[in-house]
Amino acid sequence: MSVVPFVNAVLQVRDLSVTLGDGPEIVGDISFSVFAGEIVGVVGESGSGKTSIATALLGDARAGAVIAGGSVFVDGRDILALDEDERHTMRGSVVSHVAQDPALALNPMRRIGSLLDEVLRVHLATLDKAERHARIAEAASDVGLPASAEFLRRFPHQLSGGQQQRVLLALAVLLRPRLIVLDEPTTALDVTTQARVLTTLRDLCRTRGIGAVYVSHDLAVVRELVDRVVVLYAGHIIESGSRDHLFDNPAHPYTRGLLDAVPDISGRHAVRPIGGHAPALQDRPEGCAFAPRCSLRSASCSIRPPLRDFGDRRLVACHHPVRGKREDTAAPSRAPAFAEQQALAVLSGVSASYGANQVLFGVDLALPKGYCTALVGESGSGKTTFSRALVGAVEDVQGTFTYDGRVVPLSGGRDIDLRRRIQYIFQNPFRALNPRQTVGQILRTAVLHFFPIRSADADREVSAVLERVALAPELASRYPRDLSGGERQRVAIARALICKPELLICDEITSALDVSVQAAIIDLLRQLQRESALTILFVTHDLGVVRAVSDFVAVLQHGTIVEHGSVGNLLDRPEHPYTRALVADSPRLRETAA
Amino acid sequence: MTSTLSRLRGDPQARLGFAFAGTVLVAALLGPLAAPQSPLGLVGPTYGLPGAGTLLGYDYLGRDVWSRLLHGGRSVLWMSFAASVIALAIGAVIGIAAGLSKRWVDHAVVWGTDVLLAFPDLILVLLVVSMLGREPWLIVLTVAVSFVPGVIRLARGVTLGVVSQEYVEAAKLMGYPWWRIVLLEILPNISTPLLVHLGIMLTWAIGMLSGLSFLGYGVAPPAADWGLMINENRAGLMIQPWAVLAPVAMIGFFALGTNLLAESVSRAGSRIAVRKGVKSRARTLMRGNKRRLREQQARETRS
Numbered sequence: 001m002s003v004v005p006f007v008n009a010v011l012q013v014r015d016l017s018v019t020l021g022d023g024p025e026i027v028g029d030i031s032f033s034v035f036a037g038e039i040v041g042v043v044g045e046s047g048s049g050k051t052s053i054a055t056a057l058l059g060d061a062r063a064g065a066v067i068a069g070g071s072v073f074v075d076g077r078d079i080l081a082l083d084e085d086e087r088h089t090m091r092g093s094v095v096s097h098v099a100q101d102p103a104l105a106l107n108p109m110r111r112i113g114s115l116l117d118e119v120l121r122v123h124l125a126t127l128d129k130a131e132r133h134a135r136i137a138e139a140a141s142d143v144g145l146p147a148s149a150e151f152l153r154r155f156p157h158q159l160s161g162g163q164q165q166r167v168l169l170a171l172a173v174l175l176r177p178r179l180i181v182l183d184e185p186t187t188a189l190d191v192t193t194q195a196r197v198l199t200t201l202r203d204l205c206r207t208r209g210i211g212a213v214y215v216s217h218d219l220a221v222v223r224e225l226v227d228r229v230v231v232l233y234a235g236h237i238i239e240s241g242s243r244d245h246l247f248d249n250p251a252h253p254y255t256r257g258l259l260d261a262v263p264d265i266s267g268r269h270a271v272r273p274i275g276g277h278a279p280a281l282q283d284r285p286e287g288c289a290f291a292p293r294c295s296l297r298s299a300s301c302s303i304r305p306p307l308r309d310f311g312d313r314r315l316v317a318c319h320h321p322v323r324g325k326r327e328d329t330a331a332p333s334r335a336p337a338f339a340e341q342q343a344l345a346v347l348s349g350v351s352a353s354y355g356a357n358q359v360l361f362g363v364d365l366a367l368p369k370g371y372c373t374a375l376v377g378e379s380g381s382g383k384t385t386f387s388r389a390l391v392g393a394v395e396d397v398q399g400t401f402t403y404d405g406r407v408v409p410l411s412g413g414r415d416i417d418l419r420r421r422i423q424y425i426f427q428n429p430f431r432a433l434n435p436r437q438t439v440g441q442i443l444r445t446a447v448l449h450f451f452p453i454r455s456a457d458a459d460r461e462v463s464a465v466l467e468r469v470a471l472a473p474e475l476a477s478r479y480p481r482d483l484s485g486g487e488r489q490r491v492a493i494a495r496a497l498i499c500k501p502e503l504l505i506c507d508e509i510t511s512a513l514d515v516s517v518q519a520a521i522i523d524l525l526r527q528l529q530r531e532s533a534l535t536i537l538f539v540t541h542d543l544g545v546v547r548a549v550s551d552f553v554a555v556l557q558h559g560t561i562v563e564h565g566s567v568g569n570l571l572d573r574p575e576h577p578y579t580r581a582l583v584a585d586s587p588r589l590r591e592t593a594a
Numbered sequence: 595m596t597s598t599l600s601r602l603r604g605d606p607q608a609r610l611g612f613a614f615a616g617t618v619l620v621a622a623l624l625g626p627l628a629a630p631q632s633p634l635g636l637v638g639p640t641y642g643l644p645g646a647g648t649l650l651g652y653d654y655l656g657r658d659v660w661s662r663l664l665h666g667g668r669s670v671l672w673m674s675f676a677a678s679v680i681a682l683a684i685g686a687v688i689g690i691a692a693g694l695s696k697r698w699v700d701h702a703v704v705w706g707t708d709v710l711l712a713f714p715d716l717i718l719v720l721l722v723v724s725m726l727g728r729e730p731w732l733i734v735l736t737v738a739v740s741f742v743p744g745v746i747r748l749a750r751g752v753t754l755g756v757v758s759q760e761y762v763e764a765a766k767l768m769g770y771p772w773w774r775i776v777l778l779e780i781l782p783n784i785s786t787p788l789l790v791h792l793g794i795m796l797t798w799a800i801g802m803l804s805g806l807s808f809l810g811y812g813v814a815p816p817a818a819d820w821g822l823m824i825n826e827n828r829a830g831l832m833i834q835p836w837a838v839l840a841p842v843a844m845i846g847f848f849a850l851g852t853n854l855l856a857e858s859v860s861r862a863g864s865r866i867a868v869r870k871g872v873k874s875r876a877r878t879l880m881r882g883n884k885r886r887l888r889e890q891q892a893r894e895t896r897s
Contacts (some may be wrong), residue, residue, distance in 0.1 A: 391767050419769040426760040434761040436782035445778070449770060495764070 008034040009073075009213035011057065011095075016070035018052045018061060024281050026052045026065060027235040029307070034179065034211040039202065041222035042215045044232030045258075045278055045514040046485075050215045053232075054183045056080075057213060058097055059087045075178045085285040093123050096172035102164035106156040112153030112167055116140075119174050139170045142208070144200050145207035160192035166200065173204060179211045186221065190378040190541070195585035198225050217514065219262050220587035221543065223247055230512040232254050234279055234289035237307060249319040249587070254290045259326060261519035262502040263548030264589040265571060269328040271548045273520035277484055281543040288319070296320040307337060328590065341368035344535045345390070350410070351400035352385050359385045361559040362399070364441055367503065372529060374546040374567070376582070377556035386556065387505050387539050391424045391575035404502070420450045423496035427508040429488035439466075439491050447498045461583030465498045469524060478528075493524065505537045510545060522549050543586045547571060555579050601862040608688035608862075609855075611854025618848040622667025629661040633818040640787050641827075641834040650836040660835045666818035667844060670807070673730060675855055677737035683790050684738070685745020690776060692746065693753030704752070707743035716802060717739040723811045733812065747817050748791050752784040759783075786860065793856025797849040804845050820845055 011034040018026045026136040027049035034040045052065060055538045059079040061067050069308055071078045074095045079087060091097070099105035099541050106115065116139070119397055120132045127135070140147035143166045154162055165185055172180050182201070186194040202225060205212050222229060223243060230240040231252065239252040250256045257274040275292040279285065285292060291301040300319045310316045343366040352360040359382040367373050389397045389410055397410045408418060426432040433442060443462045447453070453461070463473040469490040480488055489509060496504060506525070510518040526549065540548055547567060554564040555578065563576040574580045602608045631637055637655065642652035650659035692703035722736040756762060757780065765775050806812035807821025815822060820841035827837035 393763070393767060414769070416769055419767065424764070424767055426764065428760060432760040432764060434765075434779055434783070437778070444767060445770070445774075449768060499768075 001088070008035060009074055010036050010048070012056070012073040013053075013212065013424075014071045014073070016053070016056055016067050016072060017068045018049070018056055018563040019380055020065055020070040020281065022066075024067075024245040024284070025235060027056075027283065028125045029069065029236060031111045031307075032230050032237065032240060033211060036178070036202070036209040036211055037205055037208050038228065039212040039214055039226045041226035041229045042213060042232060043217070043219060043222055043229055043258075045217060045516065046233075047278055048232040049235040049282070050217070050232060051183055054181050054213065054215045057179075058091055058124060058183050068497050072572045075484040082222075086291075089461060090121070092119060092177065093175040094177050094178045095181065096175070097180045098165075098168050098172050098180060100184045101188050102168050102185075103156070103159065103188070105168055106164060108156055110153055111153050112159070113149075114151070116171060116174060119171060124176050126398045134188055135174060136170075139174045142173055142204055143167075143169045145170060160193070161189050161312055162197060165193075165197050169197070169201065169204075173208070173210065175210070177210065179213070180205075181215070183215045184217070185214075186502065187218070191543075191587075192378070192581060193584045194221070195587070198587075201225070218587070219258065219515065220264065223589055224587040231258075234284050236289065236304075236314070236317065238290065238317045239315065240307075241310075241312065245312055249323070249325055251314065251316045252290075253294050253296050253320070253322060255291075256322060256326060258515060259517045259589065260328075262589050263519070263522065263542075263544040265332070265547050265583065265586045265590050265592050267328070268547055268568070271329060271522050272514040272521045273523055275497075277486065277517070278514075287315075296322075303466070318475075325500055339372070341366075343367060344369040344404060346402040348400050348402075350386065350389060350397065351383070352389055352394050352397040354385075354396065359559050360389070360397075361501065363556070363559070363561055365554055365561060365564070367535055367537055370527075370529075371551040372538055372549055373552040373554060374538045374540060374542060375548035375554050376546055378541060378582075381556045382541050383556050384507055387424070387507050387537060390503075390505055390537070391419075391422055393424075416450065420499045421501055422503045422505065423499055423501035424505045425489075425496050425507065425509050428512050429492055429509075430512070431518070432492045433488055435480055438477055438479055439483075442491065443495055444474070446495050450499050461498060465494045468497060468528070469494045484517075485513050486520060487511060489517075489521055493521075493528075499529070501534070503535045503537070503538070507539045508541070509538075509539070511542065518545070519559050525549060543571065543583065544589070555582070602858060605858045607854055611856075611858065612850045612852030613873070614847045615855060616851070618667070618844055618851065621664065621844070622671050622714035626666030629664040632714055633657065633662045633665040641837070643834060644681065644836060650840050651834050653823070653834070654830055655835045659823075659840060662818040662823060662839050663820070663844065666820045666823055666841065669730070669817070669819050670800060670803050670815050670821065670845075671848075673734050673737070673803050674796055677741065677799045677803075678733045678792055678795040680734070681741035681745055681795060682736040682788060683684070684750045685742045686788055688742070689746040689749025689751075690753045690780060693750045693757060694772075694776070694780075698765040700750070702745065704818065707746045710740075710743040711747075715751060716805065719802065719806065720809070720811060728811055728814065730813075731805065733803070737799055740802075741765045745791060745795075748787060752787050753780060756780050756783045759890065780854075790856045790860040793852045793859065796852045797856075798843060800849055855895040 013033070014031050016030040017028040020026055030053055032040065042050055042053060042270055052062070055062060056067055057072055057074070059072065059082065066374050067080060070080070072080050074090065077090070079090055079095070082090065115135070116136045117132060120127060136152070137147035145163065145166050146153065156167070159167065168185070168236050185361040186197055189197065198221065201212070206211065214222065214226055226243055228240065228242050229246045230255070231238055231246070239246065239250065239255050246255065247259065250259055257272070260272040260518050261274060263271050274293055279289060287302040287304050288294070291297045294301070298320065303315045305319045307315045307317045310321060322497070324435060345367040348364045350360055351358065375386065385394055388394050392411060392414050395411055399410055401408045401410050403418070408414070440462055443465060444458050447458050447461050462476055466473050466475060467527050471487060471494070475487070480491070483491065497515065510521050513521065522545065529536060540546060553567050553570045554561050554566065555576065557578045563570060563574065563579045570579065571583060574583050602849060604738040636655055637657045637658055638648060640652065640654060640656050640754035642648065642656065644651040648658055648660065650663065653659050653662065661894045679861060680726040688703060692700045718740050719733070726732055762775065762779050765779050804824070805820030807819050808825040810825065813822055815826070824838050827834070831838050
């Protein structure tokens, strides 16, 4: 494709490609530009090459990767053609980077003031102390941090996550760069903090005329923030265009599929997963990389489609672009009145603490039988402690727990039958399965532990449960390392299901997964619930997921439940100020229906 | 585990280590069968140089050095193997138990190991040997005891890392018996660092046992032993160096071999490939420079 060299573009990437050593291409044919004051979102699922592009914009490649070709013009100079010293000077002063996890990006042994001061001393050696202080004060006020001497003397661990991210942002804008590259800067933050950081970022780019590249997997955040979007799939740009065009009339089937897969807080929609999974680096197909998962594929898809103009400054790489507006299919929600509910588990006055630090303060919650209750709260609200207390994994806990009509001790020993009836699924599928056991061994151990059956019957149970979670029975002989994240989480769900539980506790089980995979897991949970009338406690911080998966919601703040109700009522008409703030700050993918 | 083995087979460092350690091992085990002379017979001149009928010359009493060398490995090798394996077994059991138990038990174990670690290994062994005698089993046990604290610290550390993993917690929540959690969930996942430590301990044990023999506290003369041979013949180092250098080389090769092997096992276990980062950065830089040169030339031809 031909790129007209824009005079006022702060960033212009042309035919960039990054390879793994001399081997396969991680990203290829990447061309896009960013203007002053504009924010461009680079969107893709894990493994699509987002971070490789972000680091290449600074003229760097991760260990093992090589920038194989193309050019990256930042403010008119090709950063890839410079030598190392010149690149050092450009980084920070012309182009700067904001990392994903602020807790890891800041040196814990340095004070905030000295971190900021160092950047100025290295890049602008001519400034004296007073001038440096003035610059620091300016940058701090730009990002909404106090510039008091007391604040600058603090260490990173004395700041909140949002403040740490602001410090990174201040470091990035301190030298008044023309371009900031942000690599998922808000994934580690709570929604409220995230909303504030995003507002700061937007204002900063507008008022200072800084161009920004915002790399993210979170479509809702991208929609709230950016002006234009570039969508990546398997290392190539498959669609780019202005935000409104892309979100309202996506042309590429993948973009459409991705938007259909995202659960959204603003209304209940059927969440449709994309079948299959993204190809690994070595097995990317010759032609269109998305073709194997695409419902519109034809013979012509065996040739890779070039990025073509689709009108309105939009580019699409597809042989069968879709025209027209994207419509959501509404999904019915079912949540009869509380009075009709029969509670499977009732918890009252649950208090828990770790040492001197009390986490839960007299929580009352009833889990209606056969329904999914979501437990929502920000990090540190005590939601994980509460869910772990249900399975008896918290030591210092008081309160009463009535399960199916009988009182059960919250801490201490439990009989084997209760352990079977309440199953817990962990957040991180990469740590929840023993790497030295095959999938079959993991599932067999569980079923033989709870049921007095013969070995051959256990094997039959294993294949049956794998089928229920939509995995091939052949997977039983594989080790967890051979599976993708979504497949591992299915195995973890299978381990719970094979015990024939009544109550399933899901602790943020989709937060480590990609959107299209998350949609498939949500789909699976809903289907399992319909089939076997499971009661589910779904712990999450994502209100979009709550809308998609649950019937009831309880909102937890500082260890107490502040609001509890059916999902429709609570999200559409929140009453408690905290719930209102949560709902208002959650990024939305669609305009509010109201 | 199979993938770790196949990885090892392809690693040149592992092959080298295996060749070194294997050669010394075979020489020590089968050597006595191949020795041309008795290790104790006085068959030549004192400090006789290598020549016809003698590969490495004669030692301070006129015994054949080559025959003594082939006979002298068994004792040091079996003793170091036994000491390391005993230390590994005891240390792993205590370490895993400490990693799994309540806070105060864990603290007590750590304090105990600290005290033992503060006491120098060789002094401890010398003390016991000089007080209780120099029976081989006693030496093996004391060397093992001096190694145990290190194994405990290692086993406890890796156990703590594995116990915090969610699959162990899942097993606990399911109510699996404790022995199944230890044997199936924990032990397979900490075996690699423990095996690596075994290799390192083997090296240490050989050094320590040879040192003991050298100091006269190990194997009693006139038996053949590499450490003892170094001590016996050091006075004649300038006249007949082979009597000292040959046992030194055997000990050195074996230590080097086990060390190389242990290191490659640990690398294969943690799946660390050879880093390419520096090289690739240099290549990017080179490409940038080349292109700049090209563009400069293009500009010059244009103007």
